Amino acid sequence: MSKLDSTIHTLVDDLTPTGPPSRPGLSALAWWLVAMGGTAAVMAGVQPFRPGFVGQLIATPRFTIETILGVVACFAMAWAAFALGIPDVRSPWRRARVPLVLLTVWFALFGAALLAPVLTPSMAGKRPHCVLEVVLYAAPLTVAGLIVMRRMLPLNAASTGAWMGFAAGLIPAFLMQLACMHEPLHIIKLHLAPTVGAAVVGSLFGWWLLRRQD
Amino acid sequence: MLSDSPEPQPERAAAWQDDDARWAAWMAAAQRGDKAAYEKLLTEVAATIRHYLRVRFGPADFIDDITQECLLSIHKGRHTYDARRPFRAWLFAIVRHRSIDYLRHRGSDKAMGAARVDIDRVDPEKIDPDRQSHTVGNAVAAAAEASLILSQLSREQRDIIVRTKYLGYSAGEVGTQLGISVAAVRVRLHRALSHARRLFNTEDHTSI
Numbered sequence: 001m002s003k004l005d006s007t008i009h010t011l012v013d014d015l016t017p018t019g020p021p022s023r024p025g026l027s028a029l030a031w032w033l034v035a036m037g038g039t040a041a042v043m044a045g046v047q048p049f050r051p052g053f054v055g056q057l058i059a060t061p062r063f064t065i066e067t068i069l070g071v072v073a074c075f076a077m078a079w080a081a082f083a084l085g086i087p088d089v090r091s092p093w094r095r096a097r098v099p100l101v102l103l104t105v106w107f108a109l110f111g112a113a114l115l116a117p118v119l120t121p122s123m124a125g126k127r128p129h130c131v132l133e134v135v136l137y138a139a140p141l142t143v144a145g146l147i148v149m150r151r152m153l154p155l156n157a158a159s160t161g162a163w164m165g166f167a168a169g170l171i172p173a174f175l176m177q178l179a180c181m182h183e184p185l186h187i188i189k190l191h192l193a194p195t196v197g198a199a200v201v202g203s204l205f206g207w208w209l210l211r212r213q214d
Numbered sequence: 215m216l217s218d219s220p221e222p223q224p225e226r227a228a229a230w231q232d233d234d235a236r237w238a239a240w241m242a243a244a245q246r247g248d249k250a251a252y253e254k255l256l257t258e259v260a261a262t263i264r265h266y267l268r269v270r271f272g273p274a275d276f277i278d279d280i281t282q283e284c285l286l287s288i289h290k291g292r293h294t295y296d297a298r299r300p301f302r303a304w305l306f307a308i309v310r311h312r313s314i315d316y317l318r319h320r321g322s323d324k325a326m327g328a329a330r331v332d333i334d335r336v337d338p339e340k341i342d343p344d345r346q347s348h349t350v351g352n353a354v355a356a357a358a359e360a361s362l363i364l365s366q367l368s369r370e371q372r373d374i375i376v377r378t379k380y381l382g383y384s385a386g387e388v389g390t391q392l393g394i395s396v397a398a399v400r401v402r403l404h405r406a407l408s409h410a411r412r413l414f415n416t417e418d419h420t421s422i
Contacts, residue, residue, distance in 0.1 A: 004264075007282050008256045011289045017247035018293035086294050087307035091415060153291030155311040 022152050028082035031148055032075050035141045035171050042137065043172070049179040050125025056182075062118045066109050070177060073102040074170040081145065081163040085152025092156075092163060103170075107192060113184040126181040131190040134172045138198035139205075141168035146202075146209045154210050161206015162199045169198025233258075234301050242297040256285060263309055270414075271313075272361035274380055276320065283312045310414040317379050318407055363410050371406035378403055 043049070057064050076099035083095055093100070109118075127133065145164045154160040176191040237259065243251035263281045271277065287308045295304050364372045377388045378399075385399040392399070 002278075004260050004278060004281060004285070007285055008253065008260060011256060011285060012249050012253045014289070015244060015247060015249050015252050018245045021245065021296040022294045023296075086296070087291065087304050087311075089303045089307045089310070089415070153287065153294045153308070155307060 022086065024082040024085055024152070025079055027085075027148055027152075028075070028079040031082070031141075031145050032078040032171075035078075035144070035168065036074075036175075039137050039141065039171050040175055043133070043175055043179050046133070047127055047179070050181065052124070053178045056119055060119060066106070066118060067177060069102065069106045069109070070174045073099065073106045074167070074174050076102050077163075077170055078145075078167040081160070081167040082149065082152075084156075084160045084163055085149045085154045087153055087155055092159060096163070107188075110184050110188050110192065113187075117184060119182045121183040123181050123183075125179065127176070127179065130176055130180045131194050134169060134176065134191060134194040135197050135201065137172040138165060138169040138195070139201060141171060142198070142202045142205050143209070146205055150210065154206075157210035158203040158207045160210060161208075162203035164206065165202015166195055166199035168202065169195035230302070233262075237301040237305070238295075238297050241292065241295050241301060244292060245295070245297075256288070259288065259305065260285060266306075266309065267313060270361055270363040272364065272380075276316065276379070280309075280313050280316045283316055284309050287312055310411070310417075314407055314411045314414065317375070317410075320379055363413055366413050367406060367409055370402065371409055374399065374402045375406050375410070 057067060077096070080092070080096035080099040084092055088095060142161070142165045145168060146161060149160065149164065173191045173195050177187065180186075180191065237255055240248075240251040240255035244255060260281055263284050264277055267277045267280055288305070291308070295301070364375060367375070374388065377383045377391065378385065383391070385396045385403070389396045389399045394402075
């Protein structure tokens with residue numbers, strides 16, 4: 001009996017029913033809802049959200065659209081990250097085309113706001129360490145997401161970690177729109193830019209947590 | 215069932231679709247615990263993977279090792295296959311990643327040399343004496359260079375992969391042979407394997 005035949009027999013003997021196939025969308029939804037709720041609670045505990053943000057959502061349609069697009073883009077990116085747990089010959093970039101387009105549009109709104117601010121720029125609600133908060137809150141979310149992904153079959157540990165880190169970083173970055181001061185340059189530099197750092201940290205976590213599967 | 219052509223022929227395309235449907239059904243049965251279906255699936259898939267790798271890497275001694283790695287990954291990740299999706303796209307994503315990962319992590323301490331090489335399986339038609347003479351100088355190297363993946367790399371990249379991964383020389387030994395530093399060997403090897411991964415990834419999986 002050849003080595004491969006022997007391997008096949010061993011694997012067949014080891015076969016047990018697996019139940020329904022993994023659904024990355026469901027995993028992403030569960031993770032995202034818990035992550036969003038948990039992060040919002042911790043952020044509110046550290047410092048209350050910006051006073052009057054609910055009123056701004058109601059009174060300013062552009063801000064409402066920006067917020068809704070942010071929610072959709074953040075969830076889409078989480079979905080794209082979890083989808084990496086399912087082997088597919090398409091590259092991660094190709095698989096994440098729709099989330100990336102949504103994200104680009106969302107980011108572009110802040111670029112446009114540099115010329116025509118959505119809200120009157122204000123220091124109201126300023127959080128002294130918002131940039132650090134984004135990275136710090138992203139770290140445990142990344143680890144939690146990667147632990148969930150260990151039950152799937154992510155093929156590229158570091159790359160999967162980077163996508164998960166980026167998706168995790170977007171959650172506090174999005175919540176900062178409501179919790180921190182609203183000024184376009186501040187948002188780009190101190191809320192959105194740290195998501196790149198979260199992706200780098202995520203790649204290290206991915207290498208650490210997923211490499212045994214890689 | 216098997217193919218080494220980058221362009222699908224119509225009759226082959228139909229065979230591929232038949233394979234895909236059959237494998238998807240067997241995997242769905244295996245997910246429910248059907249051992250007979252699983253054995254048939256793994257047996258057919260193992261043969262397909264071995265052929266696929268042999269066409270792309272030539273008569274290397276690591277083909278069975280990579281095939282085994284792939285089977286283990288298929289087993290470990292069988293719950294991630296959704297029968298509503300093409301089986302080949304799922305399968306060959308695993309095969310491509312495991313192939314390159316295996317080569318990346320294949321140690322040079324397995325100094326197999328020409329004696330460990332599967333000479334009997336070398337196709338003499340694929341050996342180019344001219345090219346052979348200016349690389350590492352043996353039949354396996356020439357056959358490996360003629361394989362689908364290595365033949366698309368630059369001569370320098372082919373050479374570094376053949377010396378380290380096929381003939382089992384350490385980075386230090388290759389550095390001495392080529393008159394370059396160990397770091398330069400590692401950088402070249404990293405680039406060569408990254409290029410090989412890109413070639414894999416740009417391959418149309420429907421042509422496999």
